[in-house]
Amino acid sequence: MKKILIVGATSAIAEAVARRFAARGERLYLIGRDAARLETMAADLKVRGAADARHGCLDLNEYGLHAMAVQQALTALGGLDAALIAHGTLGDQKACEADFTLALRELETNALSTISLLTHLANEFEHRGGGLIAVIGSVAGDRGRGSNYVYGTAKAAVETFTEGLRCRLFKSGVGVLLVKPGFVDTPMTQRFKKGPLWASPDRVAGSIVRAMDRRADVIYTPWFWRLIMGIIKAIPRPLFKRLKL
Amino acid sequence: MRLGGWGRYPLLDAEVEAPRGAQEAAAQLHRLAASGRNTIARGMGRSYGDSALQDHVLSTRHLDHFLDFDRSNGHITVQAGVTLAEIIALTLPQGWFPAVTPGTQYVSVGGAIAADVHGKNHHVDGSFGRHLLWLRLLTAGGDIVRCGPEENAGLFAATCGGMGLTGVVLEACLRLRPVRSNQIEHVTHRARNLDQVLELFSEHSAATYSVAWIDCLARGPRLGRSLLMVGEHAAEGALTAEPSGGPAVPDLVPSALLSRWSIGAMNALYYSRGSARPRKERIGYRPYFYPLDALRDWNRLYGRNGFLQYQLVVPVGADGRDALHRVLRTIADSGRGSFLAVLKQFGPANGNLLSFPMEGYTLALDFKVEPAVFELLDRLDDIVGGAGGRVYLCKDARLKAAAARRMYPRWDAFQAVRARVDPQRLFASRQSARLEL
Numbered sequence: 001m002k003k004i005l006i007v008g009a010t011s012a013i014a015e016a017v018a019r020r021f022a023a024r025g026e027r028l029y030l031i032g033r034d035a036a037r038l039e040t041m042a043a044d045l046k047v048r049g050a051a052d053a054r055h056g057c058l059d060l061n062e063y064g065l066h067a068m069a070v071q072q073a074l075t076a077l078g079g080l081d082a083a084l085i086a087h088g089t090l091g092d093q094k095a096c097e098a099d100f101t102l103a104l105r106e107l108e109t110n111a112l113s114t115i116s117l118l119t120h121l122a123n124e125f126e127h128r129g130g131g132l133i134a135v136i137g138s139v140a141g142d143r144g145r146g147s148n149y150v151y152g153t154a155k156a157a158v159e160t161f162t163e164g165l166r167c168r169l170f171k172s173g174v175g176v177l178l179v180k181p182g183f184v185d186t187p188m189t190q191r192f193k194k195g196p197l198w199a200s201p202d203r204v205a206g207s208i209v210r211a212m213d214r215r216a217d218v219i220y221t222p223w224f225w226r227l228i229m230g231i232i233k234a235i236p237r238p239l240f241k242r243l244k245l
Numbered sequence: 246m247r248l249g250g251w252g253r254y255p256l257l258d259a260e261v262e263a264p265r266g267a268q269e270a271a272a273q274l275h276r277l278a279a280s281g282r283n284t285i286a287r288g289m290g291r292s293y294g295d296s297a298l299q300d301h302v303l304s305t306r307h308l309d310h311f312l313d314f315d316r317s318n319g320h321i322t323v324q325a326g327v328t329l330a331e332i333i334a335l336t337l338p339q340g341w342f343p344a345v346t347p348g349t350q351y352v353s354v355g356g357a358i359a360a361d362v363h364g365k366n367h368h369v370d371g372s373f374g375r376h377l378l379w380l381r382l383l384t385a386g387g388d389i390v391r392c393g394p395e396e397n398a399g400l401f402a403a404t405c406g407g408m409g410l411t412g413v414v415l416e417a418c419l420r421l422r423p424v425r426s427n428q429i430e431h432v433t434h435r436a437r438n439l440d441q442v443l444e445l446f447s448e449h450s451a452a453t454y455s456v457a458w459i460d461c462l463a464r465g466p467r468l469g470r471s472l473l474m475v476g477e478h479a480a481e482g483a484l485t486a487e488p489s490g491g492p493a494v495p496d497l498v499p500s501a502l503l504s505r506w507s508i509g510a511m512n513a514l515y516y517s518r519g520s521a522r523p524r525k526e527r528i529g530y531r532p533y534f535y536p537l538d539a540l541r542d543w544n545r546l547y548g549r550n551g552f553l554q555y556q557l558v559v560p561v562g563a564d565g566r567d568a569l570h571r572v573l574r575t576i577a578d579s580g581r582g583s584f585l586a587v588l589k590q591f592g593p594a595n596g597n598l599l600s601f602p603m604e605g606y607t608l609a610l611d612f613k614v615e616p617a618v619f620e621l622l623d624r625l626d627d628i629v630g631g632a633g634g635r636v637y638l639c640k641d642a643r644l645k646a647a648a649a650r651r652m653y654p655r656w657d658a659f660q661a662v663r664a665r666v667d668p669q670r671l672f673a674s675r676q677s678a679r680l681e682l
């Protein structure tokens with residue numbers, strides 16, 4: 001029975017991951033900002049087999065509360081084997097272009113709050129000499145695109161940060177996993193038209209759990225996004241800047 | 246988004262919103278009411294016609310949480326979007342199974358409540374609503390009202406079978422049935438004609454499950470020839486839930502596949518399965534309860550135009566039998582019957598205001614959508630309504646208002662409850678508009 005912390009737990013992807021852990025009988029601690037939904041989710045996970053499911057409620061842009069939230073999770077779980085950071089927002093790129101305060105908000109939610117949490121968790125795990133930290137990034141972080149480079153910037157920052165953190169924590173036996181999903185059908189992407197490239201949260205959750213089990217470093221999910229992004233990254237810049245992507 | 250029922254007729258462009266909890270749902274209702282729009286709850290979209298259709302629908306897709314499960318007494322509390330398939334996957338390994346299940350496990354609990362669905366055990370166990378301890382309903386005004394057989398009983402009786410017109414069921418507590426195996430012992434009996442199969446139904450009225458496949462194209466002395474299948478949960482065995490899946494039907498199956506001859510061939514096949522002597526078998530719960538689920542998206546078999554399912558019930562007794570004969574003859578003469586024709590004897594009706602079952606015989610079959618079918622079904626309505634019977638609303642896409650009113654005698658009582666909980670008629674489906682409900 002593992003002790004697992006899930007941050008941004010009400011995310012559709014995170015919840016699908018949590019259900020898979022619950023079915024295995026793991027002990028879970030959920031962090032999110034919607035108390036009613038967290039409570040419902042915790043009840044659900046217990047019925048599905050979780051050894052325990054508790055929750056803490058905060059807005060993750062309150063960095064000052066992160067240390068306390070992590071401590072509460074540690075106390076409630078009586079230790080920590082793994083953590084998954086999943087929260088995020090897909091802001092309005094056009095609005096961010098017009099108003100930096102909105103862009104800043106996006107960067108805070110998608111990069112800085114994650115980096116703050118990673119800092120606290122890294123120190124905890126390093127101190128304990130083991131464990132795994134998983135973070136959901138995005139294929140959007142692979143290359144800045146005209147249509148959503150603010151979100152992409154945040155995800156790229158998380159990627160670079162985890163890359164370095166992985167090197168630092170390697171000698172302590174702490175793993176760092178970066179998950180890069182493609183298009184996933186969740187509330188975040190509700191307004192988009194869906195096509196064959198879209199995956200269900202449960203499918204993505206399956207690959208996240210497998211990657212956590214084998215302590216992978218970086219995964220694309222579904223797998224074919226590695227190919228797609230390989231091509232996108234290979235497009236020469238003189239051409240790339242002319243594309244509407 | 247293009248939306249239809251399981252029969253893919255009618256289709257319309259609908260806005261779909263999927264609240265993630267009571268609060269979001271209430272806010273959405275408030276917004277809709279303020280702008281004078283209608284909405285209707287939608288679960289798995291397994292109703293065949295336009296019961297879960299409206300320009301705006303409230304999908305219960307995200308209300309998919311288990312809230313409590315007491316393994317000692319089989320009481321399970323779930324959000325309304327949880328499906329019977331999910332319940333079975335969780336509870337069967339612990340020895341519990343839904344007390345009432347329709348012929349597909351891919352229905353939501355909210356949908357099963359709203360249609361007050363029945364199973365092959367209706368004659369002994371009644372319909373879905375009988376096994377509810379309570380439910381929580383989000384009403385048009387944004388209030389959450391708990392109701393049950395003894396608590397707000399009037400609202401409960403309107404909501405079970407109320408086709409979503411009293412509000413959105415958010416949660417419900419169900420009583421499951423204990424089982425000791427995932428297998429069913431079943432015996433197949435062959436009946437030469439309608440009278441014989443009705444006889445067999447009464448003979449086996451003590452069996453937990455009973456249902457008959459009926460050959461709708463057989464005529465003359467063989468009118469109503471059928472296979473009656475009675476079943477019991479096996480007394481012992483494994484309790485694993487079988488994995489879901491199965492091959493899917495591609496989108497563009499030529500509708501010629503459903504021509505009269507292939508339908509006849511299909512019926513002959515089912516008929517040849519029963520030998521002259523009763524045949525005993527032990528099969529898994531999935532092939533027993535959910536044979537059609539094995540072929541995902543089988544509704545596409547009917548092609549682009551979609552299909553209608555017609556399910557009727559006529560009361561027991563001579564009049565009912567006579568009406569059933571006439572219905573079968575009319576269908577056989579038209580040559581438009583489907584390979585899927587199911588006959589069952591119901592037990593007594595319950596007190597729910599728009600619930601479908603009544604003590605009598607129920608028949609369900611499919612019709613490919615084509616112009617001549619509508620007139621045929623109107624004629625069937627006359628026979629059924631004239632005999633004091635009715636048509637099942639969750640299968641319907643074409644019933645006329647006057648016929649419906651005649652078939653559902655507690656219509657006014659239902660409207661009185663609705664006037665109380667939803668005076669502005671925020672909740673309305675394409676069906677309720679058509680039926681002037």
Ligand SMILES: Cc1cc2nc3c(=O)[nH]c(=O)nc-3n(C[C@H](O)[C@H](O)[C@H](O)COP(=O)(O)OP(=O)(O)OC[C@H]3O[C@@H](n4cnc5c(N)ncnc54)[C@H](O)[C@@H]3O)c2cc1C
Nearest residue numbers: 288289290291292347348353355356359362363408409414
């Ligand atoms: C293959 C197959 C076999 C079937 N066999 C049977 C059978 O044996 N017996 C039987 O009785 N039925 C049977 N049905 C019909 C099916 O059980 C009902 O139509 C059921 O209502 C479908 O549930 P759903 O979740 O798909 O609901 P939907 O089709 O989405 O909605 C049906 C109705 O329920 C309402 N509703 C849905 N959710 C809620 C909610 N949360 N609150 C309030 N109202 C709600 C909708 O407004 C609508 O009026 C069968 C259907 C199929 C496709």
Ligand SMILES: NC(=O)c1ccc[n+]([C@@H]2O[C@H](COP(=O)([O-])OP(=O)(O)OC[C@H]3O[C@@H](n4cnc5c(N)ncnc54)[C@H](OP(=O)(O)O)[C@@H]3O)[C@@H](O)[C@H]2O)c1
Nearest residue numbers: 010011012013033059060086087088138181183184186188
């Ligand atoms: N969906 C995709 O196509 C896709 C693709 C690539 C990467 N991703 C990433 O996958 C992760 C999960 O997203 P999802 O698709 O599952 O979307 P989602 O269901 O919308 O989940 C996003 C979650 O983040 C939470 N959140 C946002 N801001 C927060 C804050 N300030 N404090 C606390 N919680 C906050 C939201 O909480 P509330 O529920 O309370 O709003 C929500 O639970 C995100 O990191 C996203 O960037 C998604």
